[in-house]
Amino acid sequence: MAKITFITHDGKAHVVEIAVGWSLMEGAVKNGVLGIDADCGGACACATCHVYIDPAWTASLPPKADTEEAMLDFALVTSPNSRLSCQIRVTSDMDGLIVRLPVSQH
Numbered sequence: 589m590a591k592i593t594f595i596t597h598d599g600k601a602h603v604v605e606i607a608v609g610w611s612l613m614e615g616a617v618k619n620g621v622l623g624i625d626a627d628c629g630g631a632c633a634c635a636t637c638h639v640y641i642d643p644a645w646t647a648s649l650p651p652k653a654d655t656e657e658a659m660l661d662f663a664l665v666t667s668p669n670s671r672l673s674c675q676i677r678v679t680s681d682m683d684g685l686i687v688r689l690p691v692s693q694h
Contacts, residue, residue: 590683594621594639597691608680612673612687613637623689630674635662636693637673642686649676664692 589605594616596602606615616624616637625636632655641649646669652660656675660666673687 590678590680590685592678592682593684593686594623595686595688596623597689606678608678610678612639612676612678614674615678616673621689623693624673625693626674628674632656632659632672632675635659635672638663638666638690638693639671639673640667640688640690641669641671641676642688643669645682645685648681663690664694665690 589607591603592606592612592615594602602621604615604619604621611630613624613626613630617626627636628634652671653675656672659672660670663670
């Protein structure tokens with residue numbers, strides 16, 4: 589398990605424990621974190637699980653695959669630290685990860 593902090597666009601922090609091997613999206617949805625719609629269920633076929641990874645963590649995560657990069661074009665406001673939470677599998681090394689949520693997924 590890894591403790592991940594999701595921060596909503598209005599600054600509210602939600603600390604959840606996510607099982608190793610689950611995606612950030614799965615962990616957020618199963619723990620009731622609002623702001624991740626996950627319309628495609630984690631198939632990397634939409635951008636409704638878009639998140640901003642805390643800059644201190646971006647280098648320690650696996651790089652974006654081409655499909656993730658292409659789907660991020662559908663997110664409203666992206667930045668260099670934008671990721672699709674369905675594409676990040678939780679590892680024990682991610683304990684303490686901070687993830688920020690956009691204002692909207694649509």
